[in-house]
Amino acid sequence: MSMLTIAMPKGRIFEEAAALMQEAGYQLPPELDESRKLIIEVPEENMRFFLAKPMDVATYVEHGVADVGIAGKDVLLEEDRDVYELLDLKISPCYLAVAGLPNTSLNEVAPKIATKYPNVASTYFRGKGEQVEIIKLNGSIELAPLIGLSDRIVDIVSTGQTLRENGLVEYETIVGITSRLIVNPVSYRMKNKEISTLVSRLTETIEEKAVQ
Amino acid sequence: MSKLLMFEKPVGMRDTLPHIYETKRKLKEAAEQEMRSWGYRFIETPALEYYETVGDASAILDRQLFKLLDQEGNTLVLRPDMTAPIARVAAAKLLKERVPLRLAYSASVYRAQQREGGRAAEFEQIGVEMIGDHTLSADAEVIALLVSVMKKAGLEKFQISLGHIRFIDELFQQILGTEERSEQLRRFLYEKNYVGYRDHVKNLPLSSIDKKRLLQFLDLSGGIGTLKEAVNLIEGSAGSEALDELKTLYKRLEEYNVDQYVTFDLPLVSHMSYYTGLVFEVYAEGVGAPVGNGGRYDDLLEKFGRPAGATGFGLRVDFLLEALEQLEDEEGIHCILFSNERRVEAINEAQRRRAAGECVLLQDVAGVQDVDKFTESCKHVTFFVGKSSSEGEV
Numbered sequence: 001m002s003m004l005t006i007a008m009p010k011g012r013i014f015e016e017a018a019a020l021m022q023e024a025g026y027q028l029p030p031e032l033d034e035s036r037k038l039i040i041e042v043p044e045e046n047m048r049f050f051l052a053k054p055m056d057v058a059t060y061v062e063h064g065v066a067d068v069g070i071a072g073k074d075v076l077l078e079e080d081r082d083v084y085e086l087l088d089l090k091i092s093p094c095y096l097a098v099a100g101l102p103n104t105s106l107n108e109v110a111p112k113i114a115t116k117y118p119n120v121a122s123t124y125f126r127g128k129g130e131q132v133e134i135i136k137l138n139g140s141i142e143l144a145p146l147i148g149l150s151d152r153i154v155d156i157v158s159t160g161q162t163l164r165e166n167g168l169v170e171y172e173t174i175v176g177i178t179s180r181l182i183v184n185p186v187s188y189r190m191k192n193k194e195i196s197t198l199v200s201r202l203t204e205t206i207e208e209k210a211v212q
Numbered sequence: 213m214s215k216l217l218m219f220e221k222p223v224g225m226r227d228t229l230p231h232i233y234e235t236k237r238k239l240k241e242a243a244e245q246e247m248r249s250w251g252y253r254f255i256e257t258p259a260l261e262y263y264e265t266v267g268d269a270s271a272i273l274d275r276q277l278f279k280l281l282d283q284e285g286n287t288l289v290l291r292p293d294m295t296a297p298i299a300r301v302a303a304a305k306l307l308k309e310r311v312p313l314r315l316a317y318s319a320s321v322y323r324a325q326q327r328e329g330g331r332a333a334e335f336e337q338i339g340v341e342m343i344g345d346h347t348l349s350a351d352a353e354v355i356a357l358l359v360s361v362m363k364k365a366g367l368e369k370f371q372i373s374l375g376h377i378r379f380i381d382e383l384f385q386q387i388l389g390t391e392e393r394s395e396q397l398r399r400f401l402y403e404k405n406y407v408g409y410r411d412h413v414k415n416l417p418l419s420s421i422d423k424k425r426l427l428q429f430l431d432l433s434g435g436i437g438t439l440k441e442a443v444n445l446i447e448g449s450a451g452s453e454a455l456d457e458l459k460t461l462y463k464r465l466e467e468y469n470v471d472q473y474v475t476f477d478l479p480l481v482s483h484m485s486y487y488t489g490l491v492f493e494v495y496a497e498g499v500g501a502p503v504g505n506g507g508r509y510d511d512l513l514e515k516f517g518r519p520a521g522a523t524g525f526g527l528r529v530d531f532l533l534e535a536l537e538q539l540e541d542e543e544g545i546h547c548i549l550f551s552n553e554r555r556v557e558a559i560n561e562a563q564r565r566r567a568a569g570e571c572v573l574l575q576d577v578a579g580v581q582d583v584d585k586f587t588e589s590c591k592h593v594t595f596f597v598g599k600s601s602s603e604g605e606v
Contacts, residue, residue, distance in 0.1 A: 063330060064500015082501075084404040088411075180407055186495045186502065189373055189477070192433075 004047050004194050007066035009054035016091040017070045024205040067187035073177045078117045087181035094158035096174040106151050114144035115154035142166045224325040224333025242364040252316035252340050257297035263287035269515045270296040271486040276323040290322035302343045303516030312345035339526035346521035351490050352464030358525050359470040369497040375480030377487050379454035387422045401481040432478035496535035503531040545571045547590035554596035
């Protein structure tokens with residue numbers, strides 16, 4: 001059996017992803033998220049884990065330095081990487097939405113949209129037949145309409161609390177998001193056995209959780 | 213854009229330094245020799261082609277094409293693959309000769325990289341095209357040759373995944389009824405989005421049995437047993453035509469004794485419309501993307517005005533090098549250093565050794581600043597320095 005290298009997302013998704021792996025019976029080291037070590041080997045499972053920025057997970061997998069990764073559908077939509085999307089892990093549910101200040105409409109000459117997801121936003125508005133100008137931001141997207149940078153934002157919403165606290169309202173829902181198991185196309189073939197085992201164990205766990 | 217610095221190259225363009233060049237040369241020579249020994253003849257085509265002809269017929273996506281204009285305003289492309297140019301030559305000229313044609317190529321192709329670095333925009337491809345033979349024997353030969361080329365290139369750990377576009381078409385047509393709905397599903401496969409495929413199937417207005425058939429289809433990969441499972445998904449005899457082809461092909465590959473390199477992967481869709489039957493991809497350990505691919509493309513030649521069945525494969529030389537890992541040592545260059553007094557002696561010695569097939573470097577000592585550093589990488593060093601015949605070998 002050859003070793004599987006798995007890219008895990010830091011932050012919000014990490015805990016749920018790690019919990020799911022543990023429920024599926026994988027012995028993850030408890031120090032995985034506290035440790036300053038970037039790469040952690042788990043010889044008992046013949047696996048190697050590393051933590052990456054959620055936005056980068058698909059990049060590591062596409063280039064084949066990770067065989068498998070856990071990434072949000074938002075990342076997959078935005079990055080459009082050449083990877084297999086094998087499983088919906090049904091964790092970290094949220095959705096991408098268009099939001100803005102209440103009772104406002106888009107600027108008619110140059111509607112401006114601030115977002116961390118320029119590709120998703122651009123595809124969405126083109127699909128609606130609207131030409132908009134996308135402004136890429138890296139965080140605190142809610143600030144943009146408040147300070148007058150943009151008419152709307154496109155961002156991840158999980159509870160809606162951040163929007164409410166900032167006096168913003170949702171205008172449209174774009175698409176629902178959950179985390180996915182992604183696999184490099186070559187690893188999918190060359191390490192087929194290891195990956196099939198991982199997929200069937202995770203599938204079982206996900207189905208059990210769905211019944212509960 | 214900021215002013216370019218003198219060392220910069222366009223994104224994805226790479227230099228080949230001497231030690232990589234040597235490894236690459238050996239790899240290519242071994243591969244080319246193998247193709248020649250199977251009766252394939254090498255051809256070259258121009259780097260520039262018309263966008264409207266070769267560019268349009270090529271399997272490579274439009275956004276990956278390097279485009280430029282000629283003086284008359286025609287759009288040109290840097291050839292993104294070799295199959296379309298070869299189809300052009302075959303249709304226009306060669307198919308009037310002996311058919312089937314067995315052609316081979318070893319050439320650079322160009323594909324623009326928009327997003328980021330880390331991928332080559334120019335790379336060499338080596339491959340074959342068998343044109344004018346519609347039989348499975350042609351497909352089997354191409355795959356057997358592919359295995360043989362991989363081995364001759366020094367690779368042992370590789371795998372070829374086989375699929376069949378017509379099986380997918382037949383299955384989808386049987387269950388979904390319309391081409392439009394089939395194409396939707398095919399696109400999920402092409403995008404490798406199995407989650408999307410499953411969700412889409414679950415929401416289709418189909419019987420639960422049909423849904424199950426579509427879902428089970430995703431698991432159709434593995435050894436020869438896969439084909440038996442596939443038969444169960446198809447209703448009636450019509451659908452099993454493609455499966456029969458795969459079965460026969462597998463038997464042919466056993467006859468070539470290359471079946472151990474082959475597995476089936478029926479959901480494999482390499483391209484939305486290009487291939488018409490068998491498709492395959494080649495994977496090697498240690499390389500994150502397929503090192504090669506191929507299949508049957510019976511519709512391409514028709515675009516150039518002369519319908520003919522065709523099949524072939526292309527391998528990426530840069531990925532093969534990556535799979536080899538080990539680079540060649542510096543060639544065994546014999547270094548002769550001489551001083552002015554013994555120049556003639558040194559020249560004669562160099563000529564004698566060159567005639568015997570050695571690589572000999574002749575260097576005037578006066579032109580070297582640091583002799584140790586200069587001779588470091590040479591396997592043998594001979595000095596013709598000073599008045600006496602103090603010939604020393606290091």
